[in-house]
Amino acid sequence: MITEHHKDDAALFLGDALENLSGLATGSVDCIITSPPYLGLRDYGVEGQIGLEESLDDYLDNLTAVFMEAHRVLADDGTFWLNIGDTYGRGSRPLAQPAQTFEKSRNKEKRPQDGRSLRLRNKSLIGIPWKIAFALQDRGWLLRSEIIWHKPNPTPEAIKDRVTRSHETIFMFSKQERYHFDVDAIKEAGVDGETLVRRKDVWTIPTRSYKEAHFATFPEALIEPMVRSGCKPDGVVLDPFSGSGTTGAVALREGRKYIGIELNPEYMEIQRRRLDFPEPTIYLFDASYGQSGQPAST
């Protein structure tokens, strides 16, 4: 648990990911760990949110823009860890409208028109993680690992014509061929249950929600190996979609510095309390921040 104030170790930015990243200095963070909103899954209730785009292409374009700005902000020897979920095509039904909201909207006039649908057959798995990985590869990110986060306690599904989903994808990218990676810091028990061996790319970690958050949060155990291996001991970890601040809690506990960006003021407040971060120092976006290093506003 974080009990001290981390005024000098952390910065929290309330606002849009792309806008706030653009205010950070080039090469100023050592490790980026994030999980963006999944497509069409949830309405976070804030204008400007990613995940409710009218088409898959718009969603991919928005995420790509954020992660290319993140590329600029990351140090040349840094790593970028991206957890992203997949979803299914809905035929002619809108893709990026949360199912509940759509079902409630009985008035046909209000239903989204053509163009919101995806040119993918109803029920077809989209492959979103790989689509975004290929887009980032094309623009210069070096894709180093595909890690499978295996959830032994997946959300039960009512679907009876396929197996239950119990994993998500985490990609690790770098900017350069040589980068900081502490392979010894994250060894795991081998088959004999005792000898420590190099960590493999399937991580079995139960999902776990942060008590105050009503949305999907990272389990802290998922973030620990990323911070320990991917961020140098005195480095800075950034999460541009930071929600309840799980990345920040782990980064600070592991002795790193932390920058969190979050659009939703309620989630930012959860994060501020979780990190025991003093109230007046949540920054609002100001393009001059990168130069002045001062909070733009309180």
Ligand SMILES: C[S@@+](CC[C@H](N)C(=O)[O-])C[C@H]1O[C@@H](n2cnc3c(N)ncnc32)[C@H](O)[C@@H]1O
């Ligand atoms: C999957 S959640 C992240 C949860 C986080 N990993 C945690 O452990 O709490 C995605 C977050 O992105 C935020 N978000 C959505 N659109 C955003 C945007 N344009 N800029 C910044 N944050 C955004 C949502 O409010 C939500 O908190």
